[in-house]
Amino acid sequence: MTQWDADAAVVGLGAWGASALWRLAGRGVDVLGFDRFTPGRAPGSSYGAGMFRLCCSENPALVPLARRSHALWSELEEASRERLFVPCGGLLVGPEDGLVAGGALRAAREHDIDVRTFTARALRFQYPRHTGVPDHHIGVWEPTAGLLRAENAVRAAVALARAAGARVFADTRITSVEPVAGGVLLHTAQRSVRVRQVVVTAGAWLGDLVPGLPLETVRMPETWFRPLEDDGTFTLEEFPAFVRELDDGRVLRGSGSEGGHDIRLSLEDREVTAKPLDPDEIDRGVAYDDWSDLARMLPAKLPGLRRLPARVSVRTTTRAADGQFVLGRPDGDPRVVVAGGGGAYGLQYATGIGDALADLVRGVETAAPLDFLGPDRLR
Numbered sequence: 571m572t573q574w575d576a577d578a579a580v581v582g583l584g585a586w587g588a589s590a591l592w593r594l595a596g597r598g599v600d601v602l603g604f605d606r607f608t609p610g611r612a613p614g615s616s617y618g619a620g621m622f623r624l625c626c627s628e629n630p631a632l633v634p635l636a637r638r639s640h641a642l643w644s645e646l647e648e649a650s651r652e653r654l655f656v657p658c659g660g661l662l663v664g665p666e667d668g669l670v671a672g673g674a675l676r677a678a679r680e681h682d683i684d685v686r687t688f689t690a691r692a693l694r695f696q697y698p699r700h701t702g703v704p705d706h707h708i709g710v711w712e713p714t715a716g717l718l719r720a721e722n723a724v725r726a727a728v729a730l731a732r733a734a735g736a737r738v739f740a741d742t743r744i745t746s747v748e749p750v751a752g753g754v755l756l757h758t759a760q761r762s763v764r765v766r767q768v769v770v771t772a773g774a775w776l777g778d779l780v781p782g783l784p785l786e787t788v789r790m791p792e793t794w795f796r797p798l799e800d801d802g803t804f805t806l807e808e809f810p811a812f813v814r815e816l817d818d819g820r821v822l823r824g825s826g827s828e829g830g831h832d833i834r835l836s837l838e839d840r841e842v843t844a845k846p847l848d849p850d851e852i853d854r855g856v857a858y859d860d861w862s863d864l865a866r867m868l869p870a871k872l873p874g875l876r877r878l879p880a881r882v883s884v885r886t887t888t889r890a891a892d893g894q895f896v897l898g899r900p901d902g903d904p905r906v907v908v909a910g911g912g913g914a915y916g917l918q919y920a921t922g923i924g925d926a927l928a929d930l931v932r933g934v935e936t937a938a939p940l941d942f943l944g945p946d947r948l949r
């Protein structure tokens with residue numbers, strides 16, 4: 571008779587994996603959690619602060635998942651007694667037929683989300699730090715949006731999972747995932763662990779552990795700047811979280827200063843600067859090219875910031891070719907569940923995705939419909 575070490579395991583305890591561990595343990599599942607780093611301190615996507623919004627510009631079909639995530643963020647805050655969500659509203663800017671503002675407006679209309687729209691002229695007046703907004707662009711203001719604290723969220727979810735009985739193995743690398751009769755062998759350098767099911771949320775290493783997934787890993791710099799003058803115009807109240815699509819297709823993201831922190835900015839270029847890489851060989855040293863393009867555009871787009879960044883950090887993220895997540899059972903395998911491809915906007919859905927992963931392991935229907943995210947859709 572096969573001896574199982576646990577009913578389930580979660581491999582990769584970033585925001586998605588930590589949430590899955592929390593939801594599984596909270597439902598009484600005997601579950602193990604593994605991460606090659608220390609949860610909440612890993613150099614992956616679950617880093618810094620990220621914007622939460624109900625207006626899912628990437629795909630309106632994600633709105634039910636966002637609403638479920640919003641409720642679970644509140645639950646995680648209450649259970650952990652930590653402030654994880656900073657309500658500040660969110661601004662989405664870009665062409666009316668574009669991905670960011672246009673997509674947000676379509677999602678708001680389809681799902682009856684309360685938003686306010688601005689013409690380019692009104693936007694420039696209401697948010698004077700956003701300059702160079704073309705006349706054919708619009709702004710979409712979502713009052714329910716805010717900022718999420720990624721590392722705090724990971725640590726809170728892992729702590730609650732431990733309190734509910736999960737066994738957590740930090741600084742433990744799973745070298746391979748081997749499906750066997752009735753379950754899965756998880757191999758480490760020291761030993762192998764037998765579990766009935768595995769949830770793989772390993773971020774940049776997901777494709778190594780579950781080959782054949784339509785994902786690529788990219789290097790994504792995150793940059794912090796300081797204002798030229800301390801005049802209060804770059805506080806979170808005056809300069810809230812935003813996503814801004816430029817005419818050349820690049821996407822500028824950021825948020826104002828909160829609690830004395832610097833202004834966080836990143837520039838996403840899906841075609842040029844984000845190059846596929848091997849996560850085991852990534853150079854985390856900061857180069858001039860990591861921040862120079864962003865710094866050069868500041869006088870025309872966000873004047874009032876120093877051109878030299880106060881800090882630059884290099885992280886990794888994964889993405890699928892169609893820009894959507896990958897979530898489900900590859901080839902319908904009852905032993906393996908995967909989730910990845912969150913890209914730059916995956917953090918906001920972490921609690922809802924963790925909840926869905928726990929439901930899949932338990933064989934119950936997910937709270938939000940997620941079949942369109944199945945891992946086999948792009949094969």
